[in-house]
Amino acid sequence: MVKRAYHNYWVYIITNxxxxxxxxxxxxxxxxxxxxxxxxxxxxxxxxxxxxxxxxFEEFQYVEDAIKREKQIKNWHRQWKINLIEKENPNWDNLWERLDSETSSK
Known part of the structure; x- marks a missing residue:
């Protein structure tokens, strides 16, 4: 696994x-x-x-911001979460496959 020179925080949504x-x-x-x-x-x-x-997913520099955003999204109605996903990822692609190939090639 790749070690990063900086440390960021991520809010993410996964599904089956x-x-x-x-x-x-x-x-x-x-x-x-x-x-x-x-x-x-x-x-x-x-x-x-x-x-x-x-x-x-969203990336944040500060953990406090990431936690605040996670709590915000968790309190949303399901349809709002679906709208958020489909705005950025209309086909519900597995973004991890793309991210994993980017991080493993570095």
Missing amino acids: KPNGVLYTGVTGGIDDRMEKHTERIGSFFASKYKLKRLVY
């Missing part, structure tokens, strides 16, 4: 399929966290529903 179960989380390392979700050791909820498709 388009319009499926949604999980919103925050992490200090998206690559580590997605590896755990992929191996089904990330969280009980994500493991139970086989959530490993990264469909949305």
Whole structure:
């Protein structure tokens, strides 16, 4: 795994399929966290529903901002989350595949 020279925080949404179960989380390392979700050791909820498709993420410099945003999204209605995802990722592509190839090539 690649070590970064800086440390950013991520708010992310994962699912099992388009319009499926949604999980919103925050992490200090998206690559580590997605590896755990992929191996089904990330969280009980994500493991139970086989959530490993990264469909949305935002990057933050400060952990306080990331936590605030995560709480905001978690309090949203489901449709608002779907609208957020589809604005940036209308096909519900697994963005982790793209991110993983970018981080592993560095």
